[in-house]
Amino acid sequence: MQRIGVFVCHCGSNIAATVDVKRVVETVKKEQGVVHAEDYPYMCSEAGQALIAAAIKEKNLGGIVVCSCSPRMHEATFRKAAERAGLNPYMVEIANIREHCSWIHKDMEEATEKAVILARAAIAKVHLNSHLQPGESLVTKRALVIGGGIAGIQTALDIAEAGYEVDIVEKTPSIGGRMSQLDKTFPTLDCSACILTPKMVDAAAHEKINLYTYSEVESVSGFVGNFSVDIRKKARFVDMNKCTGCGLCQEKCPSKKAKSEFNRGLNTRSAIYTPFAQAIPNVPVIDTESCVKMKTGKCGLCEKVCQAGAIDYSQKDEIITEKYGAIVVATGFDTINLDQYGEYAYNESPDVITSLELERVMNAAGPTKGHLERLSDGKAPKEIVFIQCVGSRCDDHRGKPYCSKICCMYTAKHAMLIRDKYPDVNVTVFYIDVRTPGKNFDEFYRRAVEEYGVNYIKGQVGKVVPQPDGSLLVQGSDLLDGKQIKMRADMVVLATAIEPEAGVRKIATMLTASIDTNNFLTEAHPKLRPVESPTAGVFLSGVCQGPKDIPETVSQAGAAAVKVIGLLAKDKLLTNPCTAESDTLLCNGCSVCQNVCPYGAIGYEDKEVNDHGIRETRRVAVVNSALCQGCGACTVACPSGAMDLKGFSNRQILAEVDAICR
Amino acid sequence: MPVEKEFRPKIVAFCCNWCSYAGADLAGSSRLGYPADVKIIRVPCSCRVNPMFILRAFEKGADGVILCGCHPGDCHYSTGNYYARRRMTLLFSLLDYLGVEEGRTRVEWVSAAEGVKFSTVMNEFVDKIRSLGENVRLGDLRCKN
Numbered sequence: 001m002q003r004i005g006v007f008v009c010h011c012g013s014n015i016a017a018t019v020d021v022k023r024v025v026e027t028v029k030k031e032q033g034v035v036h037a038e039d040y041p042y043m044c045s046e047a048g049q050a051l052i053a054a055a056i057k058e059k060n061l062g063g064i065v066v067c068s069c070s071p072r073m074h075e076a077t078f079r080k081a082a083e084r085a086g087l088n089p090y091m092v093e094i095a096n097i098r099e100h101c102s103w104i105h106k107d108m109e110e111a112t113e114k115a116v117i118l119a120r121a122a123i124a125k126v127h128l129n130s131h132l133q134p135g136e137s138l139v140t141k142r143a144l145v146i147g148g149g150i151a152g153i154q155t156a157l158d159i160a161e162a163g164y165e166v167d168i169v170e171k172t173p174s175i176g177g178r179m180s181q182l183d184k185t186f187p188t189l190d191c192s193a194c195i196l197t198p199k200m201v202d203a204a205a206h207e208k209i210n211l212y213t214y215s216e217v218e219s220v221s222g223f224v225g226n227f228s229v230d231i232r233k234k235a236r237f238v239d240m241n242k243c244t245g246c247g248l249c250q251e252k253c254p255s256k257k258a259k260s261e262f263n264r265g266l267n268t269r270s271a272i273y274t275p276f277a278q279a280i281p282n283v284p285v286i287d288t289e290s291c292v293k294m295k296t297g298k299c300g301l302c303e304k305v306c307q308a309g310a311i312d313y314s315q316k317d318e319i320i321t322e323k324y325g326a327i328v329v330a331t332g333f334d335t336i337n338l339d340q341y342g343e344y345a346y347n348e349s350p351d352v353i354t355s356l357e358l359e360r361v362m363n364a365a366g367p368t369k370g371h372l373e374r375l376s377d378g379k380a381p382k383e384i385v386f387i388q389c390v391g392s393r394c395d396d397h398r399g400k401p402y403c404s405k406i407c408c409m410y411t412a413k414h415a416m417l418i419r420d421k422y423p424d425v426n427v428t429v430f431y432i433d434v435r436t437p438g439k440n441f442d443e444f445y446r447r448a449v450e451e452y453g454v455n456y457i458k459g460q461v462g463k464v465v466p467q468p469d470g471s472l473l474v475q476g477s478d479l480l481d482g483k484q485i486k487m488r489a490d491m492v493v494l495a496t497a498i499e500p501e502a503g504v505r506k507i508a509t510m511l512t513a514s515i516d517t518n519n520f521l522t523e524a525h526p527k528l529r530p531v532e533s534p535t536a537g538v539f540l541s542g543v544c545q546g547p548k549d550i551p552e553t554v555s556q557a558g559a560a561a562v563k564v565i566g567l568l569a570k571d572k573l574l575t576n577p578c579t580a581e582s583d584t585l586l587c588n589g590c591s592v593c594q595n596v597c598p599y600g601a602i603g604y605e606d607k608e609v610n611d612h613g614i615r616e617t618r619r620v621a622v623v624n625s626a627l628c629q630g631c632g633a634c635t636v637a638c639p640s641g642a643m644d645l646k647g648f649s650n651r652q653i654l655a656e657v658d659a660i661c662r
Numbered sequence: 663m664p665v666e667k668e669f670r671p672k673i674v675a676f677c678c679n680w681c682s683y684a685g686a687d688l689a690g691s692s693r694l695g696y697p698a699d700v701k702i703i704r705v706p707c708s709c710r711v712n713p714m715f716i717l718r719a720f721e722k723g724a725d726g727v728i729l730c731g732c733h734p735g736d737c738h739y740s741t742g743n744y745y746a747r748r749r750m751t752l753l754f755s756l757l758d759y760l761g762v763e764e765g766r767t768r769v770e771w772v773s774a775a776e777g778v779k780f781s782t783v784m785n786e787f788v789d790k791i792r793s794l795g796e797n798v799r800l801g802d803l804r805c806k807n
Contacts (some may be wrong), residue, residue: 007675070683070690071704072679072684096702096704098690099686099687100686100702101698103690103691103693104693104694104695104696105692105695106695107698110698117701141712388724391664451759495793505735508736509736509740512739513742514732514773514774515773516773516774516775517776522773522774522775534680566696578706596709596745598741598742608768611667629739631739632705632706632709632742633709633742636711636712636745636749637710637745648706648710650712653703653705654714654715654718657715657718657719657722659726660672661674661722
């Protein structure tokens, strides 16, 4: 029987307004083993922690229960406080009487009763807690960044600048990401390529950064500080070391009908290609789907013209295994598929385009060489309609419930740039709300309206109908005037919702990083740990975590880098002591536990046991505590009840069940 | 005439630390209420829940038991929730056979971002248990006064 102290926090009025904390204190005092109980307005404050420390020493407490907020919030705080007072940190249990009680119940009687029961469960558990000691593991001082867009590049540069090795894995043939597809950036109208390419060059030239382009992460094993990652280097069919990037192969390639991914399918490219002129590395890849040589065996023109002899049709995918201490996910975004949005005629008319396609149209290196023209007939448009929130803030199954955040600003940018370059073009924007929180953002939007005369209409567009004369009829509503609007347009631009890049779920699964219903990766804490995944050693950078613009992405990329540097700067990490443990006497070596263990943490050894005076050697399970992550799958699978989980033992959980059902 | 006391069920919810417990926290911080009858026990993973824990809860007088874990494919430990799903399918059919109605047990996937879902599920589950009334089948009579 432990000597237990119970500390009930008021959390200001967060708990005390709905839970009668005094009554909780008085009631738990009657529990078995409780020798001390008190309440305090802020238990997590320095004074509150001092109170706990004093009680541990004075009353010689063997275990404590803190009735406060979620253990996900302050368990670490109270464990440290206990440790400073000389108590093993794992002799602390938290009763969550805020998130699971005071905040969700209104009736004081009910909430107080529940708080008492939750406290009782924690007391019952702490009686059975044992003194646990964390182990140690070494840290591999190398980081992996998945995704070579601006988020990945910035994270890699910041980590490399601190002196650590970084690998970037990028699935496309070049780094640069979405930002390389943009023409100008808001709110300064900087040329996107002009500010991005120097960073791309920096990353490629940095002695600590290694680029794996046209590569994908194949599998991940291990844990924080000790990840092992298989990377698939897809066959480029071009020798990276020999290629000089002259571009002759692309020029001579007879197969030029493949859709250019970089230009969003608006024009075509050759079968051997670099996605764009400033690509890094400037080494082309052969797209086997459209290469004549690959399909029929006849052609080989690129090989003939390549003076460097870099073309190698026999190249195969290569799997590389690397060790990392930390992994950063920077997989970015794509725009949603518009097949479900028939009303906007996107699939019917080439003159209905997405905003990202407009970026390519307005870019000098784009399909129209930067001239604003209709993709159907090449004529200059006179009337352009922008439609906001296509698939964003959408409750039905077709769209996304969230705000894509960047659309209001890029639409203002597009409208402004068009009006600046082509003052005779009329620009109309249909919007639900204009959202411009950001430095110089609202000023920018107001310039679009006030100086450039962009016509903003609050209302949604119901239908876009292609007309026989080639124009588009836009039917919408003006909510402020309460009128239906029918207008003719030459071009319609859809501010299409953004969503995480398609492959992110697969990557998250490999990393066991949690992901939300919209496929955005989840943060360890939405406010206080926004760049860390709940999975230790996995960090988040850029839009994979939630919609954001370039400045926000770059800030988050830097923040993620700092977290990685903080981790890699350590030589050793403390490991979670709540691992599985096998009772040698009960184990019969059946291997069931080994089969369910996702970490390969269970092995078998021949051990000498003394079973009721009989000495014999038995094959028994042994848990490698450095590999065990403490899920507990083996504890339930074990048919002889030999396997148990420290910190969440069978007896501890049963004690909680008993206390709750009492 | 004595007034019959309103039936307040005892409900045990096992929540995995990474998704559902966090989802319950989010329900709390978003002030999305559900009845106080639900008491949550934190486990590292849904696969930590031994069928024995659920039997014990019923034996000790619980009227309903719910197990919440990460969505399939999102388990922090890769595969834990799949084990939990299979074990519970077996256990629940056994319980049904023993006369513990199907509705008294439930498995639900709640992510860390699904505070609304957590609250909705708990409200539904409590309603269901209230409609089923007190669980008498597995209760150990020695546990009653």
